[in-house]
Amino acid sequence: MAHVIIGLGNPEASYAKTRHNAGRMVVELLAKKEAFPEFVFRKASHAFVSEAILEGEKTTLVLPEVAMNLSGNTARSFIKSVKGAQKLLVVRDDLDLPLGTIKMTGYGRGAGGHKGVESIMRALKTKDFVQMKIGISNATPKGTLKKPNTEEKVIAHVLGVFSPKEEEILKTTLARAALAARAFVTEGLEKSMQLANTH
Numbered sequence: 001m002a003h004v005i006i007g008l009g010n011p012e013a014s015y016a017k018t019r020h021n022a023g024r025m026v027v028e029l030l031a032k033k034e035a036f037p038e039f040v041f042r043k044a045s046h047a048f049v050s051e052a053i054l055e056g057e058k059t060t061l062v063l064p065e066v067a068m069n070l071s072g073n074t075a076r077s078f079i080k081s082v083k084g085a086q087k088l089l090v091v092r093d094d095l096d097l098p099l100g101t102i103k104m105t106g107y108g109r110g111a112g113g114h115k116g117v118e119s120i121m122r123a124l125k126t127k128d129f130v131q132m133k134i135g136i137s138n139a140t141p142k143g144t145l146k147k148p149n150t151e152e153k154v155i156a157h158v159l160g161v162f163s164p165k166e167e168e169i170l171k172t173t174l175a176r177a178a179l180a181a182r183a184f185v186t187e188g189l190e191k192s193m194q195l196a197n198t199h
Contacts, residue, residue: 001087002051002058003185004078005030008092008116011065020068020158022134022170023091023116027061030178036061045077046070055186069115072123079124088129089184091177092116095154097135098145099162100169102177104132104196106189130189132196134177 007027015021031039031050039048039061048063064074079085086107092114097103107128111117121127136158138146148157162170180196 001084002060002078003054003087003089004060004062004084005089005091005181005184006062006064006071006075006078006120008064008068008071008090008114010068011063015159017161018159019136019162020093022093022136022174023132024063025170025174026091026132026134026177026181027063029174030181031061033178034182039063041065042077045074047074047077054182057185059185069119071116072119072121075120076123079129082124082126082128085124085126085129088124089132089181090117090120090129091132091134091181093136093158094133095137095147095158096145097133098137098139098143099135099166100173101135102132102173102180102196103135104130104180104193106130106193130184132177132181134173 005027007024009021009024034054036050036052039050042049046064046066048065050061052059060078062074062078064071066073079088096112109127109131111121140146148154180192183192183195
């Protein structure tokens with residue numbers, strides 16, 4: 001049974017560099033670093049897919065080509081059982097974490113209001129998969145979170161692009177996230193959580 005890593009985001013090119021696509025960026029970077037074959041569109045799965053063997057482990061990278069809140073439609077075509085879900089890693093953005101922070105959670109955690117994750121939980125009828133959350137909110141110099149406080153501001157923030165200064169932070173964060181995602185496949189959850197959750 002393959003490990004499946006899904007990078008959540010919105011598919012259109014206009015969203016490519018937006019904060020909401022941080023999860024997708026991690027999976028794209030992992031594919032590049034590990035020289036995965038080019039992503040190929042699979043119509044039945046509504047996703048771009050690339051498969052390779054990482055240290056003897058069959059690994060499937062998935063970039064859904066559906067709106068964020070329909071991500072479950074794609075996940076369902078790769079995960080067929082609760083046991084299969086335990087080899088699933090969902091990488092996504094998180095408004096409750098400052099930029100530069102990654103939080104990887106074990107099995108059975110909630111969606112935290114993230115529509116893409118909610119969709120996957122509904123489609124798979126389980127919460128028993130791993131999430132990697134990439135922080136996208138601003139913070140004060142002392143580290144206090146400055147989260148947008150109205151729905152309009154939230155939408156504007158998550159669909160906005162990173163500033164040049166933020167891109168510098170993002171670059172190192174994505175690199176660490178890609179390493180942790182690789183470790184999820186090759187070394188297991190505990191090791192990948194150590195890599196992701198320390199900086």
